[in-house]
Amino acid sequence: MLKIENLHVSVGDKPILKGLNLEINAGEVHAIMGPNGAGKSTLSHVLSGKPGYNITEGKVTYMGQDLLDMDPEIRAREGVFLAFQYPVEIPGVSNIYMLKAALNSIRKHHGLDEVDAMDFLTMVKDKIKLLEMDEKFLYRAVNEGFSGGEKKRNEILQAAILEPKMCILDETDSGLDIDALKVVAEGVNSLRSTERSFLMITHYQRLLDYIKPDIVHVLADGQIVKSGGPELALELEAKGYQWVEGQAA
Amino acid sequence: MTSRYIAEYEKTADLLPGQSLAWLKTLRAEAFNCFSDQGFPSLREEEWRYTNVSAIEKKLFAPSLDLSEAVFDQALLTENQLEGALTIVLINGRFSKQHSSLEGLDKDILVLSMADALEQKPELLERYLSKAVSNEEHSFVVFNTAWFSDGLFVHIPAKKVVDQPIQLLHVVTETECLASTRNVLIAEEMAEVNVIETFVGVDDNYLTASVTEVFVEKNASLSLYKVQSEGEKAYHFGGTYVKQARDSRFNHHNFAFGGLLARNDVHTDLDIASECDLNGLYLGNKRQHIDNHTRINHLKPHAISNELYKGVLNQRARGVFQGMVYVAEDAQKTDSAMNNRNLLLSNDAEADTKPQLEIYADDVKCAHGVTVGQLDEKSIFYLQARCIDEETARNMLTFAFANEMVDKVKLKVLKVILLKNLLQVFPQSGIDSEWL
Numbered sequence: 055m056l057k058i059e060n061l062h063v064s065v066g067d068k069p070i071l072k073g074l075n076l077e078i079n080a081g082e083v084h085a086i087m088g089p090n091g092a093g094k095s096t097l098s099h100v101l102s103g104k105p106g107y108n109i110t111e112g113k114v115t116y117m118g119q120d121l122l123d124m125d126p127e128i129r130a131r132e133g134v135f136l137a138f139q140y141p142v143e144i145p146g147v148s149n150i151y152m153l154k155a156a157l158n159s160i161r162k163h164h165g166l167d168e169v170d171a172m173d174f175l176t177m178v179k180d181k182i183k184l185l186e187m188d189e190k191f192l193y194r195a196v197n198e199g200f201s202g203g204e205k206k207r208n209e210i211l212q213a214a215i216l217e218p219k220m221c222i223l224d225e226t227d228s229g230l231d232i233d234a235l236k237v238v239a240e241g242v243n244s245l246r247s248t249e250r251s252f253l254m255i256t257h258y259q260r261l262l263d264y265i266k267p268d269i270v271h272v273l274a275d276g277q278i279v280k281s282g283g284p285e286l287a288l289e290l291e292a293k294g295y296q297w298v299e300g301q302a303a
Numbered sequence: 304m305t306s307r308y309i310a311e312y313e314k315t316a317d318l319l320p321g322q323s324l325a326w327l328k329t330l331r332a333e334a335f336n337c338f339s340d341q342g343f344p345s346l347r348e349e350e351w352r353y354t355n356v357s358a359i360e361k362k363l364f365a366p367s368l369d370l371s372e373a374v375f376d377q378a379l380l381t382e383n384q385l386e387g388a389l390t391i392v393l394i395n396g397r398f399s400k401q402h403s404s405l406e407g408l409d410k411d412i413l414v415l416s417m418a419d420a421l422e423q424k425p426e427l428l429e430r431y432l433s434k435a436v437s438n439e440e441h442s443f444v445v446f447n448t449a450w451f452s453d454g455l456f457v458h459i460p461a462k463k464v465v466d467q468p469i470q471l472l473h474v475v476t477e478t479e480c481l482a483s484t485r486n487v488l489i490a491e492e493m494a495e496v497n498v499i500e501t502f503v504g505v506d507d508n509y510l511t512a513s514v515t516e517v518f519v520e521k522n523a524s525l526s527l528y529k530v531q532s533e534g535e536k537a538y539h540f541g542g543t544y545v546k547q548a549r550d551s552r553f554n555h556h557n558f559a560f561g562g563l564l565a566r567n568d569v570h571t572d573l574d575i576a577s578e579c580d581l582n583g584l585y586l587g588n589k590r591q592h593i594d595n596h597t598r599i600n601h602l603k604p605h606a607i608s609n610e611l612y613k614g615v616l617n618q619r620a621r622g623v624f625q626g627m628v629y630v631a632e633d634a635q636k637t638d639s640a641m642n643n644r645n646l647l648l649s650n651d652a653e654a655d656t657k658p659q660l661e662i663y664a665d666d667v668k669c670a671h672g673v674t675v676g677q678l679d680e681k682s683i684f685y686l687q688a689r690c691i692d693e694e695t696a697r698n699m700l701t702f703a704f705a706n707e708m709v710d711k712v713k714l715k716v717l718k719v720i721l722l723k724n725l726l727q728v729f730p731q732s733g734i735d736s737e738w739l
């Protein structure tokens with residue numbers, strides 16, 4: 055589904071990603087772990103098309119297309135979803151309005167009619183239960199005044215409604231207490247299917263106790279230095295990031 | 304330099320209402336002398352340093368002498384008249400009985416044109432006219448006092464809660480026309496009322512000079528909405544001067560959409576434990592210049608004031624906000640917040656903002672904040688990551704910024720008109736009307 059080959063990315067003159075390779079097949083859940091500053095967030099930003107990054111080398115193929123050539127909204131409509139590490143507050147735009155605009159953009163992109171208002175509401179109310187959120191969140195401005203946990207749940211709710219093919223979860227577990235983490239993880243697990251892939255970017259191994267990855271990668275100094283099964287995460291937890299950083303050197 | 308308007312005054316003086324009232328004649332004469340000395344304000348005056356009104360002097364706008372019914376596009380009326388409201392229509396500065404609608408008017412309340420009120424209730428007007436604003440204010444006020452040809456008079460007796468909104472629909476249909484109007488609104492003790500002032504006109508040169516004096520008596524509530532949708536070449540001066548008695552509430556919603564050059568003053572004097580909310584939204588396109596001046600005088604203890612003015616400025620438009628919160632020595636426990644937020648949509652747009660606090664009491668809470676900025680790029684990217692194209696994202700965020708002020712309006716019939724205005728001013732592509 056997603057193939058990253060020899061990806062080099064700089065911010066200004068500073069290289070961040072230095073030849074990253076990664077292949078994710080349909081239905082797989084990959085986790086990328088790494089110390090702060092390894093380039094984890096840069097990877098998620100580059101995949102979703104955030105401006106401000108220079109791609110100096112390499113390519114990213116998504117469903118057979120050149121992903122880096124698409125505008126951010128086209129990537130999103132094609133099924134690439136980024137759950138933000140820091141979801142943005144947007145005063146004046148209600149959650150429900152944004153969701154509807156988003157869903158209709160996807161439908162239009164695929165040549166479908168706009169969603170029926172009643173059907174949409176029924177569907178959204180169904181999914182919001184999954185994330186144990188109150189319906190009143192739908193009518194509040196996007197993320198405005200939400201707690202950290204509510205913001206992260208809101209991201210997963212959006213994924214549940216937009217039904218992407220490739221979900222990138224950027225530090226979705228950061229700042230969550232254990233109860234909130236369980237709810238978010240349950241939401242993510244309910245979205246798992248043979249058609250949908252996940253790339254989870256995280257600093258903490260704890261998330262992987264609740265969302266079992268197929269493959270774990272370790273990112274250090276702009277490259278993937280080690281890949282393995284879920285047991286790699288535990289090893290990493292025990293030995294600390296110095297262990298892999300030592301290997302990268 | 305003597306204003307050219309001085310020499311023209313004689314031509315119209317006899318046609319002005321209330322000339323048989325000695326007190327009014329004196330009032331007008333004093334105002335006229337005052338204006339003769341000063342002329343229109345110049346950039347040298349601190350309160351006018353951002354706004355150049357010399358074009359008004361050059362153009363020499365003249366009051367409409369033709370008292371027959373004007374011929375004009377009826378859409379100016381139909382699109383702006385509020386459903387279910389008591390409406391006084393002024394055309395080119397004079398009451399039009401034919402277009403006004405006072406159906407359902409309660410016999411206890413007075414809703415009259417100013418000219419009729421001066422005939423029917425002169426003693427009442429003598430007590431109020433020119434009592435909320437003095438000749439010292441500035442020369443637009445004295446100009447208005449000398450020149451006003453009509454206006455709206457509203458008197459709500461004590462304890463009366465008026466459900467029907469009262470609208471002043473101010474229409475200018477003639478080019479080069481001067482429409483100078485004076486309004487007096489009185490809510491007696493514990494009365495409650497909503498008043499809407501709507502200013503519209505042809506897309507041609509003209510001058511509106513309107514002064515509204517508001518008296519909110521003890522424990523009364525008055526909400527005043529101003530919708531300035533003047534024609535695109537129009538000059539507009541509007542002053543609102545409020546006297547609030549103790550425990551009273553005054554809510555002002557000030558929407559400035561139209562005009563080439565618009566200046567808007569709002570002043571309120573707060574007595575013990577009274578409360579005022581001043582809300583403003585100004586939208587500028589092309590070369591529009593929109594200037595807002597507010598002054599909140601906390602004269603006595605325990606009063607509360609909340610002010611939020613928002614501006615969206617596009618192309619070469621310029622917005623000005625000068626807000627003063629004055630707290631007298633006696634006004635302990637004052638609670639005041641003043642905010643001005645500006646969104647600039649182009650590199651050539653300009654916002655000048657100057658919040659001022661003058662505090663002589665020592666136990667008060669006074670907050671103020673100002674921002675001038677562009678659309679948040681992070682928000683735009685967030686929406687793009689949610690499938691929404693950049694242009695639509697920008698439109699949504701601009702609309703959302705402005706819509707906060709429309710959302711504060713409780714009157715549904717008015718909200719519809721405001722939203723329509725909002726969408727006309729800014730690009731609406733991608734904005735789902737269902738959202739409204």
